Amino acid sequence: MAFVDIVGYSAGAITSLTFLPQVIKTWKERSARDISLMMFVIAWINEVLWILYGVLLDNWVIILTNSIVLSMSSVMIWFKLRYK
Amino acid sequence: MAFVDIVGYSAGAITSLTFLPQVIKTWKERSARDISLMMFVIAWINEVLWILYGVLLDNWVIILTNSIVLSMSSVMIWFKLRYK
Numbered sequence: 001m002a003f004v005d006i007v008g009y010s011a012g013a014i015t016s017l018t019f020l021p022q023v024i025k026t027w028k029e030r031s032a033r034d035i036s037l038m039m040f041v042i043a044w045i046n047e048v049l050w051i052l053y054g055v056l057l058d059n060w061v062i063i064l065t066n067s068i069v070l071s072m073s074s075v076m077i078w079f080k081l082r083y084k
Numbered sequence: 085m086a087f088v089d090i091v092g093y094s095a096g097a098i099t100s101l102t103f104l105p106q107v108i109k110t111w112k113e114r115s116a117r118d119i120s121l122m123m124f125v126i127a128w129i130n131e132v133l134w135i136l137y138g139v140l141l142d143n144w145v146i147i148l149t150n151s152i153v154l155s156m157s158s159v160m161i162w163f164k165l166r167y168k
Contacts, residue, residue, distance in 0.1 A: 004140040011133040018130060021122035034118035038105035046102060049095040056088040 009061070016065045019043075019072035026076065032083040040080065044073040093145070100149045103127075103156035110160065116167040124164065128157040 026032050047070035054062030085093075110116050131154035138146030 004137065007133060007137045007140060011130060011137050014126060014130040014133065018123060018127050021126065022120040025120040025122075026118065029118065031118050034110065034113065034115050036106040036109040038109075039102060042098060042105065043102050046095060046098040049091060049098065053088065053091045053095050056091060 012061055012065045016068040019069060019076060023072050023075050023079070026079045026083065030083050032076075032080045035076070035080055037077065037080045040073045040076040044070065044077060047073060096145055096149045100152040103153060103160060107156050107159050107163070110163045110167065114167050116160075116164045119160070119164050121161065121164045124157045124160040128154065128161060131157060 022035075026035065047066045050066040051063055051070065054060070054066060106119075110119065131150045134150040135147055135154065138144070138150060
């Protein structure tokens with residue numbers, strides 16, 4: 001595998017984990033007052049677009065990575081509405 | 085421009101704006117207690133990797149989009165350390 005591919009796959013893998021620490025923190029502390037709902041709504045819409053892009057290109061790395069981020073964005077929107 | 089390209093550019097443009105509502109909210113409210121520092125540290129490292137990927141591919145859309153997200157992640161890390 002070329003260096004450029006390793007960098008790309010690493011970046012993709014880390015992207016899918018970006019929201020995880022926030023999900024864990026909010027789940028533990030049951031508080032989301034300082035969290036921007038709009039950030040996760042934008043992220044949610046964005047992930048749907050990325051998944052559509054992956055489907056159109058038949059690229060499973062894009063589909064899988066963004067499905068993980070979509071699910072975490074959904075959890076954060078639910079947390080924000082529940083815990084305020 | 086093909087439909088797939090429109091979807092890709094739209095997704096890229098929205099990605100670069102994802103953190104903006106959080107930056108504005110935290111700047112206004114001077115409070116970042118519920119924010120995960122780790123989320124933005126992961127995002128920061130991730131953006132550096134994406135920019136490296138863009139440089140290696142000589143792809144200015146990737147470089148520009150991720151430079152915007154990198155700058156917003158830097159601001160959020162600074163806000164988190166400052167406002168707690």
